[in-house]
Amino acid sequence: MNDLELESMRNSFKTVVEKRKAILKDPKTEKLRKKVQEIRRNSIENNEKLIKIAEKSFKNNGIDVFHAKNSNNAIELIDNILLEEFNLKTFDSNNITIAKAKSNTLREIGLNEHFEGENIQVIDTDLGDRILQLKETDNSPTHPTGPACHLNRFNIADIVNKAFNINISSEPREIMDCVKVDVLDKLKNAKVGISGANTIAADDGSIILVHNEGNISLVSMMDLHIVVAGIDKLVDSIEDGISVAKLETIYATGSPLTSYINVISGPSKTADIEKKILKNMYGSKRVVLILLDNGRKKVMETIPESLECIGCGSCILTCPIYNVTGNEFGFNSYLGGRGVAMAKYIENSKTSFDCGLFKCTLCGQCTKICPVLIPTYDLIEKTRIDSLKDGFSPNEHEKIKENIKNKGSPYKT
Numbered sequence: 001m002n003d004l005e006l007e008s009m010r011n012s013f014k015t016v017v018e019k020r021k022a023i024l025k026d027p028k029t030e031k032l033r034k035k036v037q038e039i040r041r042n043s044i045e046n047n048e049k050l051i052k053i054a055e056k057s058f059k060n061n062g063i064d065v066f067h068a069k070n071s072n073n074a075i076e077l078i079d080n081i082l083l084e085e086f087n088l089k090t091f092d093s094n095n096i097t098i099a100k101a102k103s104n105t106l107r108e109i110g111l112n113e114h115f116e117g118e119n120i121q122v123i124d125t126d127l128g129d130r131i132l133q134l135k136e137t138d139n140s141p142t143h144p145t146g147p148a149c150h151l152n153r154f155n156i157a158d159i160v161n162k163a164f165n166i167n168i169s170s171e172p173r174e175i176m177d178c179v180k181v182d183v184l185d186k187l188k189n190a191k192v193g194i195s196g197a198n199t200i201a202a203d204d205g206s207i208i209l210v211h212n213e214g215n216i217s218l219v220s221m222m223d224l225h226i227v228v229a230g231i232d233k234l235v236d237s238i239e240d241g242i243s244v245a246k247l248e249t250i251y252a253t254g255s256p257l258t259s260y261i262n263v264i265s266g267p268s269k270t271a272d273i274e275k276k277i278l279k280n281m282y283g284s285k286r287v288v289l290i291l292l293d294n295g296r297k298k299v300m301e302t303i304p305e306s307l308e309c310i311g312c313g314s315c316i317l318t319c320p321i322y323n324v325t326g327n328e329f330g331f332n333s334y335l336g337g338r339g340v341a342m343a344k345y346i347e348n349s350k351t352s353f354d355c356g357l358f359k360c361t362l363c364g365q366c367t368k369i370c371p372v373l374i375p376t377y378d379l380i381e382k383t384r385i386d387s388l389k390d391g392f393s394p395n396e397h398e399k400i401k402e403n404i405k406n407k408g409s410p411y412k413t
Contacts, residue, residue, distance in 0.1 A: 001142070001326035005150040009142050009326060012149035013317045020254030029250060036247045037372045039240045040308040043232070044300060050202040050234040051291065057205030061266040062279075063287045070294050071109040074228060077290055078111070082120075082192065085224050085286075091118045099187050101209070101219045102126035103196025104144055104311065105228050105292060107333040108346070111194065122194075123186050125215035130179055131156055134163040142327045144313040144335065145252040150326065193219035193284070197229035198248065198311065199241035200289070205265060207289065208241040210249060212259040220264060225284040227264075230292050232307040238263060244310050251312035251371050295346040302345065302386075303379045306338050308372045315366035315376060321359050329356040337366055341379040349390040357387055358394050 001009070023029055043050065058065045068074035079091075088094055098115070100106065100122050112133070115122050124130045128148040132139040141147030148156070157170040160178055168174050195216060199208045207227050209216045219225065235241050242261065249258045268283030279285070299307055316322040316336040321329045330336050331343035331351065337360050344352035362377040370376070387393070400410045 001138075001150060001328070004152075005142075005155075006324075006326055008152045008155075009150035010323055012143070012146060013323070016252070016254055017317055018254075020250065023250055023254060023256060029247075032243060032247050032250075033371050036244050036310065037308075039235055039243060040310065040372050043235045043240075044304050044307050047231060047234060047300060050236070051231060054200060054202035054205065054234060054291075057203060058289055059205075061205040063205065063207075063264075063266055063289055066288065066290045068109075068228075068290050068292045068294070071292075074109045074290055074292050074294070075111070075114050078194070078226060078228075081224070081226060081288055085192070091120055094119060096120045096192065097186065097190040098122045099190045099193045099219045099222055100124050100129075101193070101195035101211070101216045102129045102147065103194075103228070104333040105196040105230055106194065107141070108294065109228065109292070111228075121186070123183055123190070125183055125187075125213075125219060126211075127176060127179060127213060130183060131159060134179075135159050136162075140327050141333050142335070143316065144311050144333065146313075147333075187218065191223040192226070193222035193224070194226045194228065195219050197227050197233050197289075199235050199244045200229055200233045201236070201238045201241045202234050203236055204238045206238050206241070207262075207264040207287075208238065208245060209262045209264070210245045210258040210260065211262070212253075214260060216262055217260065220262060221283050223285045224288070225264070225286070226288045226290065228290045228292060230294070230307075231296050232309075247371055248310045248312045251310075251314040295342070298345040299342060303341055303382055305374050306342055306376075306379050308374055309338060310371060312371060314369050314371060315374070318365045318369055320361060320363060320365065321356065325356070325359070329359055331355045337376040337380050338374060341376070341383040344383050344386065349387045349392050352383060353387055353392040357384060357392075358397070 055065055066077050068077055098120060112122050124133045128146060131148045142150040153170045153172055156175055157168060160175055161167055168178055195209060197207045198210050201208060235244060245261055246257060249255055264287060267279055267285055267287050268281045269277055269279045270281045271277050296307060315338060319336050322336050327335055331339040334342055340352055340356045343355055360380045364377050366376045367373055403410050
């Protein structure tokens, strides 16, 4: 990230911090925070049990459930589901358009990158994600709920003008309308929607998604709706899931509630004719849930607290390292120290090292502002110890260690 992008990002972060000051002081928010903290802790501790309950509940609701051990497995499942849906053997000579919702999990598995090599067009429907998709280079997000917050309106206007070969002004409304018209035009013939999930209610067999733009409603109304979510997203009930969604909104945006909360508990159906169930009304004909492991079970055995995260991005707002380096400090779309620690288990020690394992100051600001009080500094220290065993540490540290060992001082003499 360049200096201008870092400045824009910091200004965006300041806006959120100021906006939410009053609501964080509200006793109702603190009560909700403690409730969600307990919900998330119980969810991770009882994950295996929740997976079994979810399998049965979703089956009863008519939602197909698959398990993906890793990213490649998830991509393979999606490919097979699409080939089956369109009755194809390969994608070579067929134009398929996918409407995609904003999702850290879909970034994690590399969905867009995978389909770039196929005859399939993925259209990001979230405005921030779409702006990054139109950006020719360096299109990594800088916040989980505001992926393009490092770009100001002038940058964004330039991106849109170049992508569409037009000449609109930098007025935000004009930019928004232009992108919206293009997205809706490209989705005219789309029959597939792919999204993540904010939470998954195991006992009810329901998928909960939150959004402000209304785009997830579009995605979920496609003939086929595929949901890819980490196994850590499971909670007991819809009520628990809504509580998590409310707290995430408060900490991510400073608003008491998001504009939309979608609860999906099965394909589209009606019982308005003699109370007989008829499928395939206006919404999806088929809903598929892919539960992704991709190192999460290892994380549960080593640094389980990291999976209690509700995805609000609050930790990076006040992180001194993130505010200096931006999304260089983080793994993929899992930004900040938590993502750095998780990278070891999703990929390997080298990845964790490369994305900033030894940059963290262990100041604890992230934990102080985290709604569920994840001890990220502790997770970083544990991961550093494991990474040292694997042979990854800064060269400067090795020099200091040798000086102490050989000369009795960390300094050269």
